Amino acid sequence: MGENDGDMPFLHQSRAKTASVQAFYMDQTEISNNEYRQFVDWVRDSIARNLIYEGIEEDADASRWINYKDYYFSEGDGEYVDYEESDRDINREIFSLNWDRTLSFEDPELVPLLAEMYYPEQERYYKRKEIDTRKLIFSYYWIDYVEAAKRGRINISPNAFTNDGIKVVDGHRELESQPHPFTGEPQGQDLNLSQGISGEGGINKKGQSNAIRGHKNRQRFIIDEKINVYPDTLCWVRDFTYSFHDPMTAMYFWHPAYDNYPVVGVTWTQAKAFSVWRTQLLNNWLVAMGDIFVNDFRLPNEAEWERASRGDLELSQYPWGGPYIRNEAGCFLGNFKPMRGRYSDDGGYHTVKVYSYNPNGFGLYCMAGNVAEWCETAYDESMYEFSHDLNPDYRYNAMDWDPPSMKRKVLRGGSWKDIGYYLRNATRSYEYQDTAKSYIGYRNVMTHLGRGGRDFTKEGGEEIRSDIQLR
Numbered sequence: 001m002g003e004n005d006g007d008m009p010f011l012h013q014s015r016a017k018t019a020s021v022q023a024f025y026m027d028q029t030e031i032s033n034n035e036y037r038q039f040v041d042w043v044r045d046s047i048a049r050n051l052i053y054e055g056i057e058e059d060a061d062a063s064r065w066i067n068y069k070d071y072y073f074s075e076g077d078g079e080y081v082d083y084e085e086s087d088r089d090i091n092r093e094i095f096s097l098n099w100d101r102t103l104s105f106e107d108p109e110l111v112p113l114l115a116e117m118y119y120p121e122q123e124r125y126y127k128r129k130e131i132d133t134r135k136l137i138f139s140y141y142w143i144d145y146v147e148a149a150k151r152g153r154i155n156i157s158p159n160a161f162t163n164d165g166i167k168v169v170d171g172h173r174e175l176e177s178q179p180h181p182f183t184g185e186p187q188g189q190d191l192n193l194s195q196g197i198s199g200e201g202g203i204n205k206k207g208q209s210n211a212i213r214g215h216k217n218r219q220r221f222i223i224d225e226k227i228n229v230y231p232d233t234l235c236w237v238r239d240f241t242y243s244f245h246d247p248m249t250a251m252y253f254w255h256p257a258y259d260n261y262p263v264v265g266v267t268w269t270q271a272k273a274f275s276v277w278r279t280q281l282l283n284n285w286l287v288a289m290g291d292i293f294v295n296d297f298r299l300p301n302e303a304e305w306e307r308a309s310r311g312d313l314e315l316s317q318y319p320w321g322g323p324y325i326r327n328e329a330g331c332f333l334g335n336f337k338p339m340r341g342r343y344s345d346d347g348g349y350h351t352v353k354v355y356s357y358n359p360n361g362f363g364l365y366c367m368a369g370n371v372a373e374w375c376e377t378a379y380d381e382s383m384y385e386f387s388h389d390l391n392p393d394y395r396y397n398a399m400d401w402d403p404p405s406m407k408r409k410v411l412r413g414g415s416w417k418d419i420g421y422y423l424r425n426a427t428r429s430y431e432y433q434d435t436a437k438s439y440i441g442y443r444n445v446m447t448h449l450g451r452g453g454r455d456f457t458k459e460g461g462e463e464i465r466s467d468i469q470l471r
Helices: 033-057 062-072 085-094 246-251 268-288 302-309 462-468
Strands: 024-026 073-075 095-097 137-143 153-156 166-169 174-177 189-192 222-228 372-378 408-412 429-432 445-447
Touching: 024 302, 033 137, 033 268, 137 268, 222 268, 302 372, 302 408, 372 429
Parallel strands: 153 174
Antiparallel strands: 024 445, 073 095, 137 222, 153 189, 166 174, 372 408, 408 429
């Protein structure tokens, strides 16, 4: 990792680092507007189906409820409870959203039930009935493995050989002994153990903990979040002063002409939420087909992105090799800001279609230029010095009250508005995780199940083929 040529003295972020990266899959292209709209539409339709249920709750007509139940909800594992007013909540738990049935927002019977999804009349433009994008909220979950993996501390009382003398504090990681009967001070000594206790197990006759490391309640590591999924289309205007980008704001995300263009205006957090949704969509389908889960879709860490960008070329400056940005015919090899602002000379004025230009050695398109891409890695100038050489990464889940410097996330690849320097494989940049820009997009990766590598067929001969095939 790092610059192979043109390095500046004492520029820490460009130091070279030898690292090993586990095998992974990566999207051939950046996530397009069409792909991200599937996510937005799924959230919209989920909210609509829930509004239908809430609307018919207020209807006393049992036959109408049965009709809606059959059409918009599918039966779960439980048994159907005959319709009664008191049974509605029970029925909602039993029946999941039915995605096999289409939903028409023009259905006269549904229009009053879905009215609150639209902009109120005083906010409508030329009285157009449009979905209020502020209400497209996605609820999702992820597991904080780093926090869950932290070791606890045990304070053992000399006479506490059973759980009777130990009190659980904070329900999870810390235990304290009973106070001394005369001084009131805690008894015992602090032991930093790789195996702690979680309220189960006990202390043996030698005073040792015989419990396996665990947690009282793992709910604290399952993080639930809510986020608005609609891209910030106003970023086109906000990003440039004294510049005209109103048409891009009005049309870029939703118009079919831009279906295969990379989605922009998406924050780092929205990109992660999309990855969670995409994972659940795939895994639910696999389970329905009688298969098992696979690894999650996620944002690539910085090392994975650079590995993919190099296209299996040694010491290459750009995804296509280098050291030039033009081919032998003088044509530019990526979408960036060539020369002194002649944006259209490379074939693209703003963004271009996600499969434009030639792919690199791994078959990946637009790893350089078009849009810069979010990485999972938190940005730190000295990351190459302190990160591990095995799957190097640095993560920090910034809070709203953290200083801006703690909210920086790595950007790679350069964009349509950047100069050629940012197209290099090793050039590092950053943006704040809660900002959306007209020149930042992303793509997903998934860790390979098994050893992987270019000679993965030698891992088990014919057996490996059956391991990686999905029925």
